[in-house]
Amino acid sequence: MPQAKQRAEAAMAATDTSWNARGELEVLTFDIGGETLALEATMVREILDLLPETLVPGAPALVRHVVNFRGRIVPVADLRLAFAMEAGETTADSRIVVIELPIDGEPTLIGLRTDHVREVATLNAGASEEAPAVGMRWQRDYVRRLVRWRDDLIILPDLTAIFAAVLSPRS
């Protein structure tokens, strides 16, 4: 029973992954800090070259900068911090992936700093598993699923959980 309860709680904490009827999920894969992550393709709005960023003093480290994304002020998140990865150099491959995510009840554009954007891929639910309770370097509730794909292990991050941690309280 406690196990079942734990699993239910984990399922509730994690954002739902909406596999389609055939158990497939179309995602965009990208590299951050040596790992490959994937996000639902429907979430992705645009892939940008690096833009001049503006520091917001006093902002949480995860979202310390903003950029001008076609006239809108978009926060830029560095997911490396959520996964305790080391900061890397920006390279010619570095891109900002702009996604739309409901934050605090309103659809919000967020730029994700990535080292390299790979491709749009179709993942299989059958090849996915829950994040293991032990032996993982990352905070468990930040990971929705781990998916085997070709020779790689892809992380489906739980952005809602990651960003909830840095959300400033509403005044």
Place this chain on the structure above:
Amino acid sequence: MTEDPTATFRVEAGELLDQVEQGLLDLGHRLGDMALVNAVFRGLHTLKGSGAMFGFDALAAFTHHCESAFDRVRKGEVPATAELVSVILSARDHMAALVDGAAPQAEGDAILARLAAAVEAARGGGAPAEAAPVGAQQGVRLFFRLPADAMANGTNPLMLLDELRELGEAEVRVRTDTLPPLGALVPNECHLGWDVTLRGDITREAIEDVFIFVMDDMTLEIAPLGDAAPAGVVPVAETPPATTIAAVAPVAAPAIVASAAVSPAVENVRVPADRLDALMDRVGELVIAQSRLSQLANNRHDLLLRSVTEDIERLSGELRDTMMVLRMVPVSSLFGRFRRLIHDLARDTGKAIELQTSGETTEVDKTVIERLFDPLVHIIRNSCDHGLESPADRIAAGKSETGLVRLSAHQAGGEVLITIVDDGRGIDRERVRAKGEANGLIEPGQQIADDELLGLIFHPGFSTAAQVTNLSGRGVGMDVVKRTIESLRGAINVASEPGKGSTITLRIPLTLAIIEGLLVRVGESRYVIPLSAVEECLELSLEDDLRSRGHSLITLRDRLVPFVRLRDLFSTGTRPDPHQKIVVVATGRERVGLVVDQIIGNHQTVIKSLSAFHRGVGSFSGATILGDGNVALILDVAQLVAMAQPREETLRAAS
């Protein structure tokens, strides 16, 4: 884009109801004004018609009763009475509730019962208004022309002519002088005009009735058949069409010309506000792209490129200015809504209150207008409830019986000043002081400047009304008002003279969408300080800088002003510029100096909101995009001032 048709109806109904309300309030003052009666009738009729069309059957049925009652007034069977107007006003409120879909049936029935009683009373009360015949026995000659789109809007000229024929023996001639050549003729547009000669005892009202639903856009001229023109030999057909009117006018001694729409009416288009916002964003981007283009062009020595760039610069600037104006609406739409409030307040308090408004044409951003409504309601309620005395007290004080509330607006630079003046008893300073002492806001016997004392009324939980009425005095008013005004980047000020009345002044920025700011550099980043908050800029002298190491105060004209080193606050980690500047900003009476590395200059720009991640950071109220495409954060002056204040207090305590 799919739109709920009932939503469209609701908007339209809201406007019609406002129109009816304004008409009724005017009618309350001028009971005999038939033009107002007609206007109200038309409003009710249209509401009934479109209500039924959109399936608001309860509304249509209810409105029908009111319309019928009003029709009798219009026909002169019953005179308009104050009671009748008041009943129809409450009926209007019920209609508004019906439009929203939340109206108890019983309430409607009660109103209808009162309505029937009011009509009955009015019928017994006075003789019906005499409708003046236009041409004594002779008849009238009239000319009318419908707008070109009349047929597209469902008007059938033949029916109008038939209705005219019903009034008396008619002779109809058509005028084709404005008919376009065949090639340019659009078949469903109406380009004909008609001269009609009617014989018999016909009133002007009877003729206007025929055109009641098309009156606003049409041309209608009515003249009595003069004695000079012998009956039957009216040379209408003989005279060339263009001269007909000239021929008629001198004949009729008191020529009545009623062309309802002499100047072409301005066409209005209803656009959802979010589309305007989207357009505004695009324009903002265009301006940014343009300034990048200008930078590039200036680096090259290509005269042609420069001249094109200058054109684009001018055009995009003009486009932005036009765009700003699009969101502006006159404050009359706001002020108009208070007439009803005053009417109701006068009824509830038993005081005679007159509302005077001025400066209604002053234009303010639509969002600002909407957010000003609640604060103004509070202020006006306070003025009427606490400020104005009862009629007996007023007479005893040597004032006129009727209390006056004056609402005015005018533009001053980038701000709008709205003042609410009453001629009541003024704010009782002793009571404010007593209340402030009781609440612990001030020390007993503490010396305090007059405006600070009056400012106490903006503290939460403050109310001087000895007795809590249902209008105000619950102590939730003025602090909310102040917060709302400040959230609009505005300021509120109160002045009062015992026995003479109070004046409350609101200073509101014209728009929330743009900001006039001072662009400064701190470390390597640039920030915008709202110019409205900036009092002065001065240099932080080296000795002041060194002397102030231990504390953060400078002496500014014999007053100690706390200051904040933005470089430290934002942990830039850079070395200070040799010539740092202090920008002194103020909210209300509190001032703070912000130490920056460089003042770059003035900067007018579109305000962008920050995401939920950065909203709570506190020091910033928004962001803006600079000419080079980079983002600059806008400093939240109120927050920075508040942050700096406690330090000043501790210093004071320490010294």
